[in-house]
Amino acid sequence: MKPYLYPIAFSLLLISGKPAFAQVRLLTMETAVKVALEKNRDLQVATLETAKSGQKVREARSYALPTVSASAQYLYFPQKQVSFLPGSFVGLGENELATFRVGGSNAFLGGVAVSQPLFQAGIGAGIRAAQLYETASAEERNEVRASVVTDVKKAYLDVLITQEQLRLQEQSLARNVQALKDARSLLAQGRASRVDTLRAFVSVENLRPVLSQLNNRVEITRTVLKRTMGLDEQEAIDLQDSLRYDPNALVAPGADAFFEAVQARPEIHRLELTEKLNREQIALQTAERAPKLSAIGLLQSQAQANHLRFDRYSWPLSSYIGLQLNVPIFTGFRTASRIQQAVITRQQSETQLANLKEVVRAQVKIALSNLAEARLRIATQQQTVAVAELGYRITRDRWKQGIASRLDMSDAEFSLTQAKAHYLQAIYDYQTAAVELDKVLGRI
Structure with a gap:
């Protein structure tokens, strides 16, 4: 250490050695x-x-206050949905039912629901x-x-x-x-x-x-x-x-x-x-x-297809408004x-x-x-x-x-x-x- 640094170091030691009073x-x-x-x-x-x-x-x-909720759903059907029709539509007996596979393998569903309490x-x-x-x-x-x-x-x-x-x-x-x-x-x-x-x-x-x-x-x-x-x-x-x-x-x-x-x-x-x-x-x-009375409404869109090319999908809208009474x-x-x-x-x-x-x-x-x-x-x-x-x-x-x-x-x-x-x-x-x-x- 250089000689001129000794006084500085000594002073620092004195300062650090002083007790700290709370x-x-x-x-x-x-x-x-x-x-x-x-x-x-x-x-x-x-x-x-x-x-x-x-x-x-x-x-x-x-x-x-009104309640507003949005929902979305995607479904994949390895086996497509089944619909039942009277057998007479396809030449079967009156007491028989005909089954048909309907819809696409991919289904998308989305909508917005609103409910407003009235009473x-x-x-x-x-x-x-x-x-x-x-x-x-x-x-x-x-x-x-x-x-x-x-x-x-x-x-x-x-x-x-x-x-x-x-x-x-x-x-x-x-x-x-x-x-x-x-x-x-x-x-x-x-x-x-x-x-x-x-x-x-x-x-x-x-x-x-x-x-x-x-x-x-x-x-x-x-x-x-x-x-x-x-x-x-x-x-x-x-x-x-x-x-x-x-x-x-x-x-x-x-x-x-x-x-x-x-x-x-x-x-x-x-x-x-x-x-x-x-x-x-x-x-x-x-x-x-x-009883409870509410006004309800729904705006919904859905689409189905056997592929995932969205530019070819059709998105039809459906909606309803109404009253709901719970007694x-x-x-x-x-x-x-x-x-x-x-x-x-x-x-x-x-x-x-x-x-x-x-x-x-x-x-x-x-x-x-x-x-x-x-x-x-x-x-x-x-x-x-x-x-x-x-x-x-x-x-x-x-x-x-x-x-x-x-x-x-x-x-x-x-x-x-x-x-x-x-x-x-x-x-x-x-x-x-x-x-x-x-x-x-x-x-x-």
Whole structure:
């Protein structure tokens, strides 16, 4: 290698040797929802189902349009076709038949057939049923969308509370480590016993497995969030929101929350449309008993010869137009059975709709109760945390002065950690209840 190339090669090696840092996706709860609405696979499947239902409407309308078909046929006869004539035509007896070989060895047949429905009672019902199915499919997609949004928000909150629990335990570990240092210092001064130092050491070591478990839970909750959003599991994410209590963030429901939920929930809309769809299915099956009238027509050309010299073929045309009437008389009770099945299905959908409304009524009541209970716990735990912090500071000062025991110090620290943990849990429960209330009221 030439000498002047060494610096260039060395620079390239340095560049290639630098670690490639994966880009971290910054996520707020709002952006997480937007990403999920774009990438969640369950929602993509529901969207495709809605598109497919639109094609069903197009298919139903096609039954009212004419049907045009073209056909072509070639036949080769090793033995030509046979026709039978009365024997008297060739001098045979009256009771005898004469056979003749007719036609050519090669036969060609082609034509265009047209059929236009003039009266079919089931076409209109089929179109209405397909349109209702399309609308019901859209409501089902909205139902999946609401579930995806709710699941993403809950998964996001799971990550937040796990991170906060980890941070809380880290703070507890820091306090216990400081208490261990103080205990060793007091032991050296003869102001604390060896037992107090051992207890402080045990408290520190007992917290380390808890931190390991919480670190693992953070990774698990992040994985669940990424899967719910539709992100690749290897993608790095960083949550920008924090677990906080904002009483003004939630829009309070009106006086009749149940009525609001019934008017907005996509599940109820879907079942209402399903009930209408089942009524159209009854009409569709009943229409099978009605006669069907169609206009038909055919344009046909045929030729036969013993050779394949097409320039010598004759292609005579024949055609007809007419009406075709089909009157069902007996179908082996199939039509009656299908009508009864449709009636029973409609009754099932009516029962399901009534049951769903009662379920929604209960869900609204439970969601409002959970929200009120979590709000009350937040107010209580705020005071508890303030009292626990004051108690910990007083106990720590008393312990340093030799007035309080190490056991009192441990109890105060544990009470402070528990109070903060309960406060975090109350905020998490409130946020989760608010997300669930939005879903129950159909606000998503």
